[in-house]
Amino acid sequence: MSAAAAAFAPGTVAVITGAAGGIGLAAARRFAREGMRTCLVDRERDALDAAVATIPGDTVGIACDVSDRQAVEALAADVAARFGAVSVLMNNAGVGGGGDTLSDRDGWDRLLGVNLFGVLNGVQAFVPAMIAHGGPALVINTGSKQGITQPPGDTAYNVSKAAVKALTEGLAHTLRTQTGDRVAAHLLVPGFTWTGMTARGRGDQPPGAWSPDQVVDFMMAGIAAGDFYLICPDNETTPEQDRLRIAWAAGDLIENRPALSRWHPDHAAAFAAYMEDGR
Structure with a gap:
């Protein structure tokens, strides 16, 4: 087990954003089963209260818009006053539907405010104290495969998650330099997961999707093994x-293929053959 994974010890404190449902709520429940004291953070007060009611033990819900830097700084001060030092920070809050490159700017601002600056706000508000308190600690930032392979469609979402990947890689290096392996960062990259954001009004979980609990189980196993990239498969x-x-x-850059060649008509057949040969 990595040194930072000891942060999951009974009595330690976990802060989870986007915790009123989906992966965030599943993580909060898992952390509580580990005996941790949990702070659930979300923008929606009613959904947050309902989520907190499902978690036994020392649990509190705090409403906060993570895109608001001052609100996140106040959140960090509130958590420190209530609980003391934070051992696990999970920056999980996220939204979709930002739009393509030429889409309305308001959609971009809304999405980047939560998906990117919400993560940065959490890191800057909580991590210095996590370093200073001297115990094992870790940060989990939720990314996406869309931030790596960049499928066409919601370009704003892809940009936000690509930025979270870069931010978390840089954070991991900084923490390694300053603390060795005592404080660590991890990038969670879910696969197709059945959450409120992916359901989009559909009633039943599709056969191809994982549940949030499966994602969290995979995440915990990867952290215990010391993995930085927690890239989840699905069904x-x-x-x-x-x-x-x-x-x-990555080969698009190396071989100077057209951007997003996987979806380019001149390269789609080559990609399909490549995938078939690689199986």
Whole structure:
């Protein structure tokens, strides 16, 4: 087990944003089962209260808009006053639907405010104290495969998650330099997961999707092993398929193919053959 993974000890404190549902709520429940004291953070007060009611033990819900830097700084002060030092910070809050490159700027501002600056706000408000308190600690930032392979469609979302990947890689280096392996950062990259954001009004979980609990189980196993990249498969995408898609995306730069060649008409057949050969 990595040194930072000892942060999950009974009695330690976890802060989870986007915790009123989905992966955030599943993580909060898991942390509570580990005996941790949990602080659930979300923008929606009613949903937050309902989530807190499902978690036994020392649990509190604090409403906060993570895109508001001052609000997150106040959150950090409130958590410190109530609980003391934070050992696990999970920056998980996220939204979709920002739009393509030429879409309305308001959608971009809304999405980047939560998905990117919400993560940065959490890191800057909480991590200095996590370093200073001297015990094992870790940060989990929720990214996306869309931030790595960049599928066309919601470009704003892709940009936000690509930025979270870069931010978390840089944070991991900074923490390693300053603390060795005592404080660590991890990038959680879910696969197709059945959450409120992905359901989009559909009633039943599709066969291809993982549940949030499966994602959290995978996350915890990867952290225990010391993995930085926690890239989750699902019921329709294997780890090998993920590796092939990531390698193809990197190959666009190396081989000077057109941008997003996987979806380019001149390269689509080559990509399909590449995936078939790699299986």
